[in-house]
Amino acid sequence: MTASLLLDWMTEEGKKLSSCRHDSPFSVLGPQPHQDEWIIRIWMPEADEVKILLKQKSIELKTPNHPWVYETLLDFDPGSNYQIKVKRGGIEHTQHDPWAFRSEWMGDIDRHLFAEGNHHHIWRRMGAHLTERESVEGVMFCLWAPHARSVSIIGDLNSWDGRHHPMQKRLGGIWELFIPGLTNGSLYKYEIRTQEGHCYQKADPYGFQHEVRPAKSSVISKLDCYQWKDQSWISKRDNQNSLKQPISVYEMHLGSWMHSSTDTPFIEEDGSQRECVPAADMKPGSRLLTYPELTKKLIPYVKERGFTHIELMPVSEHPFDGSWGYQVTGWYAPTSRYGSPDEFRAFVDSCHQEGIGIILDWVPGHFPKDEHGLAFFDGSHLYEHSDPRIGEHKEWGTLIFNYSRNEVRNFLVANLIFWFEQYHIDGIRVDAVASMLYRDYLRPEGEWIKNEEGGNENTEAVKFLQQANHVLFQHFPGALSIAEESTTWPGVTKPTDMGGLGFNLKWNMGWMHDMLDYFEIDPWFRQFNQNNITFSICYNYTENFMLALSHDEVVHGKSHLLHKMPGDDWQKYANTRALLAYMWTHPGKKTIFMGMEFGQRQEWNVWDDLQWDLLNYPPHKGIQKLVGDLNRLYKQQPALWKDDFDEYGFQWIDCKDNTNSVISFMRREKDTSEWLVVIANFTPQHHSNYRIGVPINGFYKEILNTDCEEYGGSNQGNLGGKASEKYSIHGYEDSLDVCLPPLSLLVFKYDS
Numbered sequence: 146m147t148a149s150l151l152l153d154w155m156t157e158e159g160k161k162l163s164s165c166r167h168d169s170p171f172s173v174l175g176p177q178p179h180q181d182e183w184i185i186r187i188w189m190p191e192a193d194e195v196k197i198l199l200k201q202k203s204i205e206l207k208t209p210n211h212p213w214v215y216e217t218l219l220d221f222d223p224g225s226n227y228q229i230k231v232k233r234g235g236i237e238h239t240q241h242d243p244w245a246f247r248s249e250w251m252g253d254i255d256r257h258l259f260a261e262g263n264h265h266h267i268w269r270r271m272g273a274h275l276t277e278r279e280s281v282e283g284v285m286f287c288l289w290a291p292h293a294r295s296v297s298i299i300g301d302l303n304s305w306d307g308r309h310h311p312m313q314k315r316l317g318g319i320w321e322l323f324i325p326g327l328t329n330g331s332l333y334k335y336e337i338r339t340q341e342g343h344c345y346q347k348a349d350p351y352g353f354q355h356e357v358r359p360a361k362s363s364v365i366s367k368l369d370c371y372q373w374k375d376q377s378w379i380s381k382r383d384n385q386n387s388l389k390q391p392i393s394v395y396e397m398h399l400g401s402w403m404h405s406s407t408d409t410p411f412i413e414e415d416g417s418q419r420e421c422v423p424a425a426d427m428k429p430g431s432r433l434l435t436y437p438e439l440t441k442k443l444i445p446y447v448k449e450r451g452f453t454h455i456e457l458m459p460v461s462e463h464p465f466d467g468s469w470g471y472q473v474t475g476w477y478a479p480t481s482r483y484g485s486p487d488e489f490r491a492f493v494d495s496c497h498q499e500g501i502g503i504i505l506d507w508v509p510g511h512f513p514k515d516e517h518g519l520a521f522f523d524g525s526h527l528y529e530h531s532d533p534r535i536g537e538h539k540e541w542g543t544l545i546f547n548y549s550r551n552e553v554r555n556f557l558v559a560n561l562i563f564w565f566e567q568y569h570i571d572g573i574r575v576d577a578v579a580s581m582l583y584r585d586y587l588r589p590e591g592e593w594i595k596n597e598e599g600g601n602e603n604t605e606a607v608k609f610l611q612q613a614n615h616v617l618f619q620h621f622p623g624a625l626s627i628a629e630e631s632t633t634w635p636g637v638t639k640p641t642d643m644g645g646l647g648f649n650l651k652w653n654m655g656w657m658h659d660m661l662d663y664f665e666i667d668p669w670f671r672q673f674n675q676n677n678i679t680f681s682i683c684y685n686y687t688e689n690f691m692l693a694l695s696h697d698e699v700v701h702g703k704s705h706l707l708h709k710m711p712g713d714d715w716q717k718y719a720n721t722r723a724l725l726a727y728m729w730t731h732p733g734k735k736t737i738f739m740g741m742e743f744g745q746r747q748e749w750n751v752w753d754d755l756q757w758d759l760l761n762y763p764p765h766k767g768i769q770k771l772v773g774d775l776n777r778l779y780k781q782q783p784a785l786w787k788d789d790f791d792e793y794g795f796q797w798i799d800c801k802d803n804t805n806s807v808i809s810f811m812r813r814e815k816d817t818s819e820w821l822v823v824i825a826n827f828t829p830q831h832h833s834n835y836r837i838g839v840p841i842n843g844f845y846k847e848i849l850n851t852d853c854e855e856y857g858g859s860n861q862g863n864l865g866g867k868a869s870e871k872y873s874i875h876g877y878e879d880s881l882d883v884c885l886p887p888l889s890l891l892v893f894k895y896d897s
Contacts, residue, residue: 159211162188165295165307165338168314173214175244176223183222187215187229187242190308194232198239199223203230225279241325246278249315250285256317259289262551265616266566267559268477272351275329275367283325284365286333288349289552290523291318293337298322299346300333300362307336307344332362334517339524348474348517350528350556354486355462355475361517366478368567371490375497375569382502382571383623388649388689391786392625392734393776394504395452395742396695398469399439399460399483401751402739404431431754436488440495447501450742450769451776454502454625456574458696460489461508464515469696469751470506471576472513472543476560479568493569502571504625505564509557509613510581511543520544528553534594535603538580540587548605558613565621572625573617575648579631581606607646614647625650627691638689653690653733656681661698664724667711668806668828668888675803678727678827682795685732689790692728693736699749707744707768716829718744718764719858719888722771722851723827726890729775730812730823732789743769767857774856778849778892784814784821791815798822798837799875805830807885809837809875821848824883825890831861832885838877844868845881845893852886861886866896 161167170188177184187206189195195215197204206215225245231238251259251270258264274285286298296312302324303309312320337345348355352363434442447455460483462475470480479489493503512528514520519528529544530536536545547553564570580586585593585601596604614626628637628648639645663677699705710720721744728735740755744765747756759765779785788794798809806827813820822845824837839845846866852858861884869879883891 155210155214159214162311163190163211163213163308165297165311165336165344167311168293168295170244170311171247171313175242175247176219178222179218181220183219184216185219185223185227185242186244188244188309188311189213189215189229189231189233190306192231192233196230198228198230199226225281241281241283243310243322243324246281246323246325248278250287250321250323251315251317251319256315256319259555260317260551262555262558262612264555265559265562265620267555268351268353268563272349272353272477273333273363273365275327275365276323278323278325281325283323284327284331285323286312286321287351288312288320288335289318290320290335290337290527292340292525292527293318293320293523294340294342295338296320297336297338298324298333299336300331302327302331302333305334307338327365329365329367331365332356333365334362337523341524343524345521345524346517347522350519350522351477352462352475354478355481357481358464358466361464361474361515363475363478364481366486371487371494373490373494373569375494378497378500379569381623383621385623387623387625388790389787391453391780392650392691393452393729393779394454394456394691394734394736395447395450395739396456396458396693396736397443397739398458398696398749398751400433400466401749401753402439402443402755403434403757404754405434405438433482436484436492439483440492444492444495444499444501448499450773451780452501453776453780454504454571455496456504456572456736457506459506459508459576461505464513467751468513471508472511472515473508474513474515474518476556477563490568497569502625503569504572504574504627505570506576507561507564507573508576509546509560509609510575510577511538511541511545513543528556532594534588534592535584538587546609548603548609554609554612557609558616561613561617562620565617565624571623572627574627574629574652575610576629578610578628578637578646579634581610582630582632582634610646610648611641615641618647618649627652629693630654649689650691650734651688652693652695652736653681653688654693655684656690656692656731656733657694657698660694660724660728661709663827664720665709665711668716671806671827672803675801675806675808678808679797679800681731682797682800685795686790686792690732691734691736692731694728694738694741695736696738696749699738699740699745701748703748705745705748706741707746712829714764716888718768719829719852721768722856722858723825723888723890725768725772726775726849726851726892727825729779730785730821730890730892732795732812734786734789735779737772742772764857767855771851771856774849782812782819782821782848782894783817784812784819787814787816798839798877805832805835807832807835811840820895822881822893822895823890824885824893826885826887829887831887834882835885836872836874836880836882838873838875838880839869839895840877840879841895842869842871842879844896846896847891848894849892850886850889851891852889858889859886861889863891866893 190213195206297307298310299305312322349363354364354366459470461473462478627650631654636645637651641647659677710717796811809824850862854860872880
């Protein structure tokens with residue numbers, strides 16, 4: 146290239162760099178071969194003076210072609226073995242040249258797997274990684290934005306000026322740049338210029354940490370530093386059949402379980418004070434608890450109540466507290482509201498050491514339109530469908546992932562593996578699965594698109610869910626994958642190789658609605674609704690069900706569980722105890738929402754605490770004690786959980802006594818042939834001589850009575866148990882004549 150052509154070329158290249166239109170800075174900047182020599186070009190906007198420090202000598206650079214392109218000739222290739230001394234605005238600093246580090250970060254195999262949607266650890270490549278390149282420490286940035294004209298890294302390092310650090314476009318729409326000297330905790334975003342010239346500032350889709358809302362920047366955060374102490378827990382979990390274990394879940398929202406006073410700020414171990422940003426609608430003078438504080442307060446509470454797992458409403462980073470976490474913008478980061486990623490790891494680790502598993506709500510069904518998020522990411526509908534008839538939830542104001550795009554599925558599937566691998570979680574509960582499965586979900590006629598076969602099934606979402614569950618159980622065989630699926634879609638918990646969705650548990654929404662409908666009516670009318678409490682057994686073995694009384698049932702004017710119940714306070718408490726006991730003795734794993742365990746009165750409010758002051762009153766303390774005892778009984782009696790999904794595990798004794806609204810049944814377990822007798826009375830009518838058949842003659846010990854005085858009941862019962870009599874009923878030769886208290890549930894165990 147002649148000197149004249151080189152001048153024209155460099156002038157144009159400099160203009161492209163200065164106007165943020167360059168997609169290949171490596172073709173211009175850094176060491177470049179020139180005839181028999183090498184040109185080093187340094188891009189340094191608004192610098193007053195630039196020198197190269199090379200082999201203990203300093204060379205001042207000139208700007209012959211563009212005022213911000215500093216260059217010099219060398220007679221050898223310096224590689225990356227030089228530094229730059231920059232003077233700008235009277236301030237000098239020395240740095241390495243980002244464009245001297247030219248080798249690709251994403252290799253051919255990485256790109257190939259990502260393009261076909263099968264790179265299960267793509268976060269190891271994408272995002273911002275503290276690493277070392279050619280013996281120089283810094284941060285490697287990697288982003289997928291195939292339709293962008295240019296991408297720059299902005300942050301405190303360059304005063305958020307997108308002209309300073311343009312990234313290099315690679316094959317497959319991948320953008321890369323290594324910036325030497327950046328450290329943990331630095332803030333950054335990507336400035337993306339579209340083909341039309343529009344400019345967007347985006348948080349990192351693969352960012353491992355983000356600022357505390359309302360700030361929106363990503364934060365450089367190192368992976369793999371935390372020293373886990375839960376190896377025995379993980380090994381045991383992945384070497385057992387989770388469906389053959391007791392599972393009792395405490396569902397909760399970390400930010401509204403309990404607050405702390407702003408007068409008691411959280412103090413770090415080094416003595417420094419942490420700034421905690423309260424939400425705008427939080428009660429005055431309060432702040433959120435941090436992960437370390439939750440470790441100290443929440444874990445002992447849950448352990449004392451006897452729950453096996455905590456289910457956390459979404460903790461992935463989200464900008465708006467009022468979304469409860471279900472509108473995610475930071476998929477690869479635990480929310481910074483409560484602390485750092487390692488503090489969340491320590492919380493999970495502590496749970497495991499206390500014998501408590503962690504389930505996360507995972508939301509792959511939609512994402513918000515926030516400007517710093519995934520929406521219209523690179524000037525195109527990259528993560529979402531372009532057609533709103535399949536790409537938007539208008540009622541929720543959110544966008545739907547384009548599951549037909551391999552890279553988008555990869556983003557989500559790898560995210561699932563990320564949470565298990567990086568944060569040692571034990572399970573996921575996938576929110577709003579029905580909204581993913583049906584193209585016409587919450588859509589009027591004419592506002593949705595039929596699938597290729599003319600139906601309403603979203604076949605792309607089905608394939609995604611199958612892939613996600615298949616990959617999850619390949620990596621973590623002891624995991625829990627729970628679907629919140631509210632329809633009769635077949636095979637939700639059937640393995641993917643049998644055509645199912647591949648979950649191993651499904652929330653039993655039918656049972657939940659039937660139970661609440663039943664318990665909300667006056668007990669006198671329950672005799673006409675006996676089917677509500679018995680129907681669930683008719684379909685119980687079509688899926689692996691989890692019984693759930695969730696947060697959705699205690700908001701938006703529905704009342705909390707206690708206040709759904711009819712009658713005076715005594716009946717409300719007794720009804721609540723009877724419902725919870727029936728839930729624990731019914732086949733299926735268990736989930737209840739925080740506050741139900743002690744009879745919360747007010748509806749759940751995301752901005753407020755639970756009503757902990759209610760525990761000063763005996764009836765609420767009684768419900769709390771009952772829940773603890775139910776969990777202990779549940780774990781002690783394999784008949785209540787080991788054969789949940791085998792028809793042998795449940796046997797009606799009598800389900801037809803609608804006149805008295807009484808049901809009786811057995812829970813059984815094959816391996817030890819142990820079984821329990823359960824009797825429930827769902828009216829305030831006391832029965833002093835109620836007879837039920839039993840299969841074996843002998844003494845039956847009363848091991849649970851929800852009417853006990855310590856639970857707040859009237860203390861009627863059977864003096865510890867009953868001996869059977871030779872009196873034929875319900876198809877059995879022997880029977881028990883029991884005292885059946887009002888609005889109660891009793892459990893008997895055959896003793897001898």
